[in-house]
Amino acid sequence: MNVAIIPARGGSKRIPKKNIKNFLGKPIIAYSIEAAINSNLFDKVIVSTDSSEIADIAVKYGAEVPFIRSKKLSNDLTPTAPVLENAVNLLENFGYKIEYFCCIYPTAPFVRAEYLRKGYNFLRDKGCSAVFSITTFDFTIYRAVRLSDDGKVRMVYPKYKTTRSQDLTEAYHDAGQFYWFDKERFMKKPTLLPDDCYPIILPRNLTQDIDAMEDWHIAESMYKAQALL
Secondary structure (H helix, E strand, O other), X not given: OEEEEEEOOOOOOOOOOHHHOEEOOEEHHHHHHHHHHHOXXXXXXXXXXXXHHHHHHHHHOOOEOOOEOOHHHOOOOXXXXXXXXXXXXXXXXXXXXXXXXXXXXXXOOOOOHHHHHHHHHHHHHHOOOXXXXXXXXXXXXXXXXXXXXXOOEEEOOHHHOOOOHHHOOOOEEEEEEEEEEXXXXXXXXXXXXXXXXXXXXXXXHHOOOOOOHHHHHHHHHHHHXXXXX
Protein backbone atom coordinates (compact mmCIF):
# COMPACT_ATOMS: atom_id res chain seq x y z
CA MET A 1 0.00 0.00 0.00
CA ASN A 2 0.97 3.65 -0.45
CA VAL A 3 0.80 6.05 2.48
CA ALA A 4 1.11 9.83 2.68
CA ILE A 5 2.68 11.05 5.92
CA ILE A 6 2.26 14.73 6.78
CA PRO A 7 4.48 15.72 9.75
CA ALA A 8 2.87 18.60 11.65
CA ARG A 9 4.01 19.38 15.16
CA GLY A 10 2.26 22.00 17.25
CA GLY A 11 5.11 24.10 18.61
CA SER A 12 5.99 26.54 15.85
CA LYS A 13 7.83 29.59 17.25
CA ARG A 14 8.30 32.09 14.41
CA ILE A 15 4.74 31.71 13.13
CA PRO A 16 2.48 30.58 16.00
CA LYS A 17 0.27 27.62 15.05
CA LYS A 18 1.89 27.75 11.64
CA ASN A 19 0.65 24.35 10.46
CA ILE A 20 -3.02 25.26 10.97
CA LYS A 21 -2.89 29.02 10.43
CA ASN A 22 -5.53 30.31 8.04
CA PHE A 23 -4.16 30.56 4.52
CA LEU A 24 -6.65 32.27 2.22
CA GLY A 25 -9.71 30.74 3.83
CA LYS A 26 -8.62 27.43 5.31
CA PRO A 27 -5.85 25.96 7.49
CA ILE A 28 -2.66 25.69 5.49
CA ILE A 29 -2.33 21.96 6.25
CA ALA A 30 -5.61 21.41 4.39
CA TYR A 31 -3.86 22.08 1.06
CA SER A 32 -1.42 19.22 1.62
CA ILE A 33 -4.16 16.85 2.77
CA GLU A 34 -6.40 17.68 -0.19
CA ALA A 35 -3.57 17.34 -2.73
CA ALA A 36 -2.74 13.90 -1.33
CA ILE A 37 -6.36 12.80 -1.46
CA ASN A 38 -6.94 14.24 -4.95
CA SER A 39 -3.89 12.43 -6.32
CA ASN A 40 -5.66 9.07 -5.82
CA LEU A 41 -2.28 7.56 -4.98
CA PHE A 42 -2.70 6.80 -1.31
CA ASP A 43 -4.51 4.12 0.64
CA LYS A 44 -4.02 6.25 3.74
CA VAL A 45 -3.29 9.94 4.31
CA ILE A 46 -1.76 10.20 7.78
CA VAL A 47 -0.87 13.24 9.86
CA SER A 48 1.86 12.75 12.46
CA THR A 49 1.36 15.35 15.19
CA ASP A 50 1.74 15.94 18.91
CA SER A 51 -1.20 18.37 18.94
CA SER A 52 -4.83 17.41 19.48
CA GLU A 53 -5.88 20.68 17.80
CA ILE A 54 -3.93 19.83 14.65
CA ALA A 55 -5.30 16.28 14.80
CA ASP A 56 -8.90 17.52 14.88
CA ILE A 57 -8.36 19.82 11.90
CA ALA A 58 -6.53 17.10 9.96
CA VAL A 59 -9.44 14.70 10.41
CA LYS A 60 -11.90 17.41 9.39
CA TYR A 61 -10.15 17.73 6.03
CA GLY A 62 -9.97 14.00 5.36
CA ALA A 63 -6.72 12.76 6.91
CA GLU A 64 -6.32 10.12 9.60
CA VAL A 65 -4.45 10.50 12.89
CA PRO A 66 -4.01 6.94 14.18
CA PHE A 67 -1.42 7.97 16.80
CA ILE A 68 -0.18 11.04 18.64
CA ARG A 69 3.51 11.71 18.15
CA SER A 70 5.69 11.55 21.25
CA LYS A 71 7.08 14.76 22.72
CA LYS A 72 10.67 13.60 22.22
CA LEU A 73 10.06 13.70 18.46
CA SER A 74 8.32 17.07 18.56
CA ASN A 75 10.92 19.64 19.55
CA ASP A 76 12.51 22.40 17.48
CA LEU A 77 15.59 20.33 16.67
CA THR A 78 13.91 17.09 15.58
CA PRO A 79 14.71 16.38 11.91
CA THR A 80 12.12 14.91 9.57
CA ALA A 81 13.72 11.50 8.95
CA PRO A 82 13.24 10.07 12.50
CA VAL A 83 9.66 11.37 12.52
CA LEU A 84 8.99 9.41 9.32
CA GLU A 85 10.78 6.34 10.64
CA ASN A 86 8.65 6.46 13.79
CA ALA A 87 5.45 6.86 11.77
CA VAL A 88 6.27 3.93 9.48
CA ASN A 89 7.09 1.69 12.46
CA LEU A 90 3.83 2.57 14.20
CA LEU A 91 1.74 2.10 11.06
CA GLU A 92 3.29 -1.29 10.38
CA ASN A 93 2.66 -2.28 13.99
CA PHE A 94 -0.99 -1.48 13.26
CA GLY A 95 -0.88 -3.95 10.37
CA TYR A 96 -0.28 -1.64 7.42
CA LYS A 97 1.82 -3.23 4.66
CA ILE A 98 3.60 -0.23 3.19
CA GLU A 99 5.43 -0.41 -0.14
CA TYR A 100 5.92 3.29 -0.90
CA PHE A 101 5.27 6.36 1.20
CA CYS A 102 5.40 10.09 0.63
CA CYS A 103 6.26 12.79 3.13
CA ILE A 104 4.30 15.95 2.33
CA TYR A 105 5.06 19.05 4.35
CA PRO A 106 2.07 20.72 6.01
CA THR A 107 2.97 24.24 4.87
CA ALA A 108 3.05 23.55 1.14
CA PRO A 109 -0.06 25.24 -0.32
CA PHE A 110 1.33 24.99 -3.85
CA VAL A 111 1.72 21.20 -3.80
CA ARG A 112 -0.16 19.72 -6.74
CA ALA A 113 -1.59 16.22 -7.21
CA GLU A 114 -0.04 16.08 -10.69
CA TYR A 115 3.48 16.44 -9.29
CA LEU A 116 2.81 13.88 -6.56
CA ARG A 117 1.78 11.46 -9.31
CA LYS A 118 4.85 12.35 -11.35
CA GLY A 119 7.07 11.65 -8.35
CA TYR A 120 5.42 8.33 -7.64
CA ASN A 121 5.70 7.16 -11.25
CA PHE A 122 9.35 8.16 -11.40
CA LEU A 123 10.16 6.36 -8.13
CA ARG A 124 8.41 3.18 -9.21
CA ASP A 125 9.74 3.15 -12.77
CA LYS A 126 13.30 4.11 -11.84
CA GLY A 127 13.50 1.66 -8.94
CA CYS A 128 15.40 4.19 -6.83
CA SER A 129 15.31 4.89 -3.09
CA ALA A 130 13.75 8.36 -3.16
CA VAL A 131 12.41 11.18 -5.28
CA PHE A 132 11.89 14.72 -4.03
CA SER A 133 10.83 18.14 -5.29
CA ILE A 134 13.38 20.78 -6.23
CA THR A 135 13.33 24.12 -8.02
CA THR A 136 15.87 26.55 -9.45
CA PHE A 137 17.35 29.48 -7.57
CA ASP A 138 16.02 32.74 -8.95
CA PHE A 139 19.55 34.14 -9.16
CA THR A 140 22.83 32.36 -9.80
CA ILE A 141 24.44 31.17 -6.55
CA TYR A 142 27.90 31.67 -8.08
CA ARG A 143 27.47 35.43 -7.81
CA ALA A 144 26.72 35.21 -4.08
CA VAL A 145 28.57 37.60 -1.80
CA ARG A 146 29.47 37.55 1.87
CA LEU A 147 30.63 40.13 4.39
CA SER A 148 34.20 39.83 5.64
CA ASP A 149 35.15 40.48 9.27
CA ASP A 150 35.90 44.11 8.45
CA GLY A 151 32.48 44.59 6.85
CA LYS A 152 33.63 44.60 3.23
CA VAL A 153 31.91 42.64 0.49
CA ARG A 154 33.63 39.50 -0.79
CA MET A 155 32.45 37.06 -3.44
CA VAL A 156 31.80 33.53 -2.21
CA TYR A 157 33.06 32.20 -5.56
CA PRO A 158 35.61 34.81 -6.72
CA LYS A 159 36.73 32.73 -9.71
CA TYR A 160 33.35 33.47 -11.34
CA LYS A 161 33.65 37.24 -10.89
CA THR A 162 33.84 37.98 -14.61
CA THR A 163 31.88 34.97 -15.93
CA ARG A 164 28.63 35.83 -17.65
CA SER A 165 25.62 34.66 -15.64
CA GLN A 166 24.25 32.73 -18.63
CA ASP A 167 27.48 30.72 -18.72
CA LEU A 168 27.19 29.57 -15.11
CA THR A 169 25.73 26.21 -14.16
CA GLU A 170 22.14 26.38 -13.01
CA ALA A 171 21.67 25.43 -9.36
CA TYR A 172 18.66 23.98 -7.56
CA HIS A 173 17.34 23.81 -4.02
CA ASP A 174 14.85 21.70 -2.11
CA ALA A 175 11.35 22.96 -2.93
CA GLY A 176 10.09 21.91 0.52
CA GLN A 177 6.99 20.09 -0.73
CA PHE A 178 7.28 16.31 -0.92
CA TYR A 179 9.60 13.31 -0.68
CA TRP A 180 8.72 9.89 -2.07
CA PHE A 181 10.40 6.82 -0.61
CA ASP A 182 10.74 3.12 -1.22
CA LYS A 183 9.83 2.00 2.29
CA GLU A 184 12.25 -0.95 2.52
CA ARG A 185 15.21 1.12 1.44
CA PHE A 186 14.30 4.05 3.67
CA MET A 187 14.02 1.89 6.77
CA LYS A 188 17.48 0.44 6.16
CA LYS A 189 18.96 3.94 6.08
CA PRO A 190 16.48 6.62 7.22
CA THR A 191 17.48 9.81 5.42
CA LEU A 192 15.66 12.30 3.22
CA LEU A 193 18.42 12.34 0.61
CA PRO A 194 19.93 8.90 -0.02
CA ASP A 195 22.63 8.43 -2.64
CA ASP A 196 20.21 7.19 -5.30
CA CYS A 197 17.79 10.09 -4.99
CA TYR A 198 16.27 11.78 -8.04
CA PRO A 199 14.46 15.11 -8.50
CA ILE A 200 11.08 16.28 -9.66
CA ILE A 201 11.71 19.82 -10.88
CA LEU A 202 8.97 22.31 -10.03
CA PRO A 203 8.48 25.73 -11.61
CA ARG A 204 9.46 28.56 -9.26
CA ASN A 205 5.97 30.04 -9.33
CA LEU A 206 4.73 26.91 -7.52
CA THR A 207 7.23 27.09 -4.68
CA GLN A 208 7.67 29.33 -1.66
CA ASP A 209 9.46 28.46 1.56
CA ILE A 210 7.46 29.71 4.56
CA ASP A 211 9.59 30.41 7.61
CA ALA A 212 8.53 33.92 8.59
CA MET A 213 5.46 36.12 8.20
CA GLU A 214 7.07 37.89 5.24
CA ASP A 215 7.25 34.51 3.48
CA TRP A 216 3.62 33.85 4.42
CA HIS A 217 2.42 37.08 2.82
CA ILE A 218 4.47 36.42 -0.31
CA ALA A 219 2.97 32.92 -0.57
CA GLU A 220 -0.57 34.29 -0.27
CA SER A 221 0.11 36.85 -3.00
CA MET A 222 1.59 34.16 -5.24
CA TYR A 223 -1.38 31.87 -4.65
CA LYS A 224 -3.83 34.63 -5.52
CA ALA A 225 -1.87 35.36 -8.70
CA GLN A 226 -2.04 31.68 -9.70
CA ALA A 227 -5.81 31.78 -9.36
CA LEU A 228 -5.95 34.57 -11.93
CA LEU A 229 -4.02 32.67 -14.60
